[in-house]
Amino acid sequence: MRIAIVGTGYVGLVTGVCLAKIGHQVTCVDVDEDKIAQLSSGEVPFYEPGLGEMLDQQRKEKRIAFTVNPGAAFANAEAIFIAVGTPQGIDGMPDLQALITVAQTIGRHVQHDVIVVIKSTVPIGTNTFLAQIIAEHLVHPVSVRVASNPEFLREGSAVYDTFHGDRIVIGTDDAEVAGILAAIYEPLHIPILHTDIRSAEMIKYASNAFLATKISFINEIANLCESLGATIEDVARGMGMDQRIGEKFLRAGIGYGGSCFPKDVKALLGMAELSGDQLQILQAVERVNRKQQMRLVEKAASRFGDLRGKRIALLGLSFKPDTDDMREAPSLGIAAALLEHGAQVVAYDPVSMNHARTYLPAQVELFESAEQALAGADAAFVLTEWQEFTLPAFVPKLRAMREAVVFDGRNCLHDSVLEDDAVEYHPIGRQLGKKLVTTSFHEKGRER
Numbered sequence: 001m002r003i004a005i006v007g008t009g010y011v012g013l014v015t016g017v018c019l020a021k022i023g024h025q026v027t028c029v030d031v032d033e034d035k036i037a038q039l040s041s042g043e044v045p046f047y048e049p050g051l052g053e054m055l056d057q058q059r060k061e062k063r064i065a066f067t068v069n070p071g072a073a074f075a076n077a078e079a080i081f082i083a084v085g086t087p088q089g090i091d092g093m094p095d096l097q098a099l100i101t102v103a104q105t106i107g108r109h110v111q112h113d114v115i116v117v118i119k120s121t122v123p124i125g126t127n128t129f130l131a132q133i134i135a136e137h138l139v140h141p142v143s144v145r146v147a148s149n150p151e152f153l154r155e156g157s158a159v160y161d162t163f164h165g166d167r168i169v170i171g172t173d174d175a176e177v178a179g180i181l182a183a184i185y186e187p188l189h190i191p192i193l194h195t196d197i198r199s200a201e202m203i204k205y206a207s208n209a210f211l212a213t214k215i216s217f218i219n220e221i222a223n224l225c226e227s228l229g230a231t232i233e234d235v236a237r238g239m240g241m242d243q244r245i246g247e248k249f250l251r252a253g254i255g256y257g258g259s260c261f262p263k264d265v266k267a268l269l270g271m272a273e274l275s276g277d278q279l280q281i282l283q284a285v286e287r288v289n290r291k292q293q294m295r296l297v298e299k300a301a302s303r304f305g306d307l308r309g310k311r312i313a314l315l316g317l318s319f320k321p322d323t324d325d326m327r328e329a330p331s332l333g334i335a336a337a338l339l340e341h342g343a344q345v346v347a348y349d350p351v352s353m354n355h356a357r358t359y360l361p362a363q364v365e366l367f368e369s370a371e372q373a374l375a376g377a378d379a380a381f382v383l384t385e386w387q388e389f390t391l392p393a394f395v396p397k398l399r400a401m402r403e404a405v406v407f408d409g410r411n412c413l414h415d416s417v418l419e420d421d422a423v424e425y426h427p428i429g430r431q432l433g434k435k436l437v438t439t440s441f442h443e444k445g446r447e448r
């Protein structure tokens with residue numbers, strides 16, 4: 001089929017390239033001229049493993065093209081996919097301006113019947129609202145039918161996820177539209193769930209909110225493990241073996257970040273509030289996450305007594321590995337809090353150094369290698385589980401510090417760190433070196 005994709009961010013571009021790969025003829029359109037120029041010459045403007053190679057291949061086979069001209073992109077399209085951003089607005093709710101502009105543009109340009117597929121994450125009811133805007137701006141007497149098709153792609157594995165997703169959700173009341181979308185995705189052999197539009201919109205929010213809940217839950221259990229002497233990895237493994245719970249998203253750490261979870265949790269809370277409902281569990285999820293992001297700062301403050309003048313090396317700045325995205329990364333709040341405590345903050349990330357300067361306060365000194373950042377540091381905070389930090393060869397590098405006190409916010413350093421007498425290791429969810437035989441609970445029992 002001939003498909004136009006509006007928006008060449010990680011969702012739009014990955015979707016475009018993957019739809020081309022399964023045989024469709026794709027034209028991607030974006031208002032950003034530089035980005036379109038870059039893409040036209042085969043350059044991916046952000047870090048996403050595997051995407052560059054696939055783009056090259058599809059360009060060679062002439063199945064993908066890029067333009068800034070919406071009229072040209074829509075000219076022959078049978079379906080128009082919208083994947084523009086819905087960043088958090090000042091009121092905490094997603095800012096729909098880009099989507100509204102796209103809807104108006106579609107209305108003005110389409111000259112034949114077309115299906116509009118909305119991939120952007122939008123508050124419940126937005127797809128119908130956008131359908132109205134398109135209808136109001138139509139210049140030609142054509143039929144435009146709108147469907148919701150939320151995406152579940154993780155940054156860093158978006159290409160893999162497109163081909164190996166657990167489900168494709170299609171929200172529309174129109175059986176014919178559902179059939180056309182199912183045919184577009186058919187070569188992927190992924191189960192398709194057909195729902196009404198509002199339920200499709202809700203599935204996206206509820207899924208992300210549930211995953212965020214799993215993370216905050218395991219983080220609270222991890223903190224309790226530290227107090228009571230259990231080991232979070234074993235606990236999570238044991239929980240995850242129960243198929244009703246599932247093993248994924250039970251990695252304890254310094255909380256979730258990124259461009260989706262924080263924003264989507266806020267938006268769902270906002271929608272509930274506006275409709276007079278309350279999501280008490282989700283309110284707690286957000287609170288717990290905010291607190292968890294400060295966990296290493298609290299640990300360091302209690303270990304050193306006073307952080308003033310301490311040189312602290314942050315290792316990993318992106319919100320997770322395999323992406324250079326620093327939006328809502330825990331590293332941002334942690335750097336600010338350390339500076340507030342009077343610490344001297346230095347940092348290194350293997351991939352996101354290009355963004356680091358824009359996101360971090362100017363006082364944070366950036367280094368091109370972990371060794372340089374660690375040299376002379378009093379403590380290191382591991383904030384992103386980049387592969388580099390997980391290798392056995394990384395452990396000896398920690399000795400470059402003045403005092404090798406390491407707070408591992410992702411429990412990702414190689415186990416050999418436990419045997420290295422020169423390193424004082426503080427993971428999450430485990431109390432090392434503390435022999436807990438009884439707890440205050442037992443003492444109370446004995447007294448009774």
Ligand code: UDX
Nearest residue numbers: 151152153154155249250251255256257258260319320
């Ligand atoms: C997420 C959803 O997974 C995806 O389906 C949706 O479309 C967009 O949002 P993404 O933001 O790319 O994807 O990252 P993800 O891999 O889900 O991780 C989100 C955050 O949770 C990261 O900060 C990560 O470090 C954290 N996390 C994840 C944990 O702390 N523990 C875990 O067990 C898993």
